[in-house]
Amino acid sequence: MPALLRVLCLSLFPLISIASPFNSEPAEVDREQQLERAKDAKNAVFTALDSDGNDQLTREEASLELSLSRDFDDFDHNGDGVVDRQEYLRERHAAESNIEEVQ
Numbered sequence: 001m002p003a004l005l006r007v008l009c010l011s012l013f014p015l016i017s018i019a020s021p022f023n024s025e026p027a028e029v030d031r032e033q034q035l036e037r038a039k040d041a042k043n044a045v046f047t048a049l050d051s052d053g054n055d056q057l058t059r060e061e062a063s064l065e066l067s068l069s070r071d072f073d074d075f076d077h078n079g080d081g082v083v084d085r086q087e088y089l090r091e092r093h094a095a096e097s098n099i100e101e102v103q
């Protein structure tokens with residue numbers, strides 16, 4: 001084994017042992033982190049769909065996402081013909097809560 005590679009391996013071991021306690025975090029923290037990541041992901045989807053960047057999705061912009069396109073009127077809570085970020089996140093969150101209740 002080249003000396004440099006061996007040094008690299010040895011220097012990684014402490015990092016692994018430092019990182020491992022994070023795996024035993026309480027489940028609730030993991031759950032919150034998951035929700036936070038899920039929210040980030042939804043935000044990212046919204047941003048990706050919002051092609052003109054005005055923080056509102058028109059039917060045309062929403063057409064790229066199947067469920068949003070299909071249930072556009074459900075997402076558009078205030079009925080102004082566009083889905084803003086709040087409406088999108090709220091409806092997405094509601095959909096997930098329903099799934100959890102069923103399980």
Ligand SMILES: [Ca+2]
Nearest residue numbers: 050052054056
């Ligand atoms: Ca837009």
Ligand SMILES: [Ca+2]
Nearest residue numbers: 076078080082
């Ligand atoms: Ca709306």
